[in-house]
Amino acid sequence: MAEEIWTPLKLLGWTQGFFAGKGIDAPRLTAELLLATALGCDRVRLYLDFDKPVGDGELARFRDLVKRRSAGEPTAYLTGAREFFGHRLAVDARVLIPRPETEQLVELGLEALPEGGAALDLGTGSGALAIALALGRPGAAVTAVDLSPEALDVARANATALGAPVTFVAGDLYAPLPPGLRFDLVVSNPPYVPTAELAGLQREVLREPRLALDGGADGLAVLRRVVAGAPAWLQPGGLLLLEMHESHLESLPALCLAAGFERAEARRDLAGLPRLTVARMAAPAPPA
Ligand code: GLN
Numbered sequence: 072m073a074e075e076i077w078t079p080l081k082l083l084g085w086t087q088g089f090f091a092g093k094g095i096d097a098p099r100l101t102a103e104l105l106l107a108t109a110l111g112c113d114r115v116r117l118y119l120d121f122d123k124p125v126g127d128g129e130l131a132r133f134r135d136l137v138k139r140r141s142a143g144e145p146t147a148y149l150t151g152a153r154e155f156f157g158h159r160l161a162v163d164a165r166v167l168i169p170r171p172e173t174e175q176l177v178e179l180g181l182e183a184l185p186e187g188g189a190a191l192d193l194g195t196g197s198g199a200l201a202i203a204l205a206l207g208r209p210g211a212a213v214t215a216v217d218l219s220p221e222a223l224d225v226a227r228a229n230a231t232a233l234g235a236p237v238t239f240v241a242g243d244l245y246a247p248l249p250p251g252l253r254f255d256l257v258v259s260n261p262p263y264v265p266t267a268e269l270a271g272l273q274r275e276v277l278r279e280p281r282l283a284l285d286g287g288a289d290g291l292a293v294l295r296r297v298v299a300g301a302p303a304w305l306q307p308g309g310l311l312l313l314e315m316h317e318s319h320l321e322s323l324p325a326l327c328l329a330a331g332f333e334r335a336e337a338r339r340d341l342a343g344l345p346r347l348t349v350a351r352m353a354a355p356a357p358p359a
């Protein structure tokens with residue numbers, strides 16, 4: 072019997088059906104991303120060479136990726152990259168995979184960041200927020216902190232690859248910052264999932280670092296400390312932008328007001344879920 076000749080088109084058709092049967096999100100796109108990874112090309116190339124037989128080595132690489140994806144490894148860890156705010160970030164199991172809903176934080180942050188201003192990203196992970204801010208506001212001074220040295224390695228490599236001038240610091244939230252700094256903007260997408268909800272998350276999410284997800288019993292363990300520390304590091308009129316769990320709709324704005332912010336409100340994401348809190352410090356008093 073003649074050996075089956077596998078072309079990109081046949082592989083994509085077969086894999087799409089296989090992934091769909093396994094309940095994997097976006098089966099066609101996932102098949103394309105994994106095949107492009109195995110072949111070392113981009114997705115467009117797959118369709119230019121759709122009828123060209125795929126070699127044995129590439130086929131073996133692709134089979135391995137398909138197997139790992141169906142066992143629950145996130146697609147972005149297998150391809151090694153994820154797009155965020157138009158930038159291609161390298162990601163692996165050392166960092167949370169940037170989510171599209173977090174891009175709203177960049178949009179609001181860029182509006183609030185003046186030319187030559189200073190921004191702080193707490194718990195930067197892959198560097199997504201800090202890098203998008205630095206590239207979106209050339210001349211801004213962006214500082215990014217993370218507790219995880221492994222995450223900082225990923226973030227630093229991303230910033231270098233993308234030419235984003237970000238100062239990275241290892242440590243716990245504000246603790247490693249030199250005293251005297253003041254920021255126009257503090258952003259954070261810290262771990263905020265209530266611990267009891269972790270077990271029920273998609274198996275793909277459970278492959279991500281627990282340090283980036285687990286927000287303690289009410290999900291606010293880290294957010295509470297971010298909020299409490301923020302007024303001392305913000306300029307008058309400065310802005311705090313936080314990602315949060317939908318259950319924080321009322322509690323997080325209330326925590327901001329209690330910490331000394333003048334205004335605080337929750338915002339919804341594109342799916343309609345409460346996802347962000349925006350808090351502003353009082354503006355400077357006008358000269359007497
Ligand atoms: N949004 C993430 C999720 O999908 C949680 C990220 C976080 O805790 N910062 O679970």
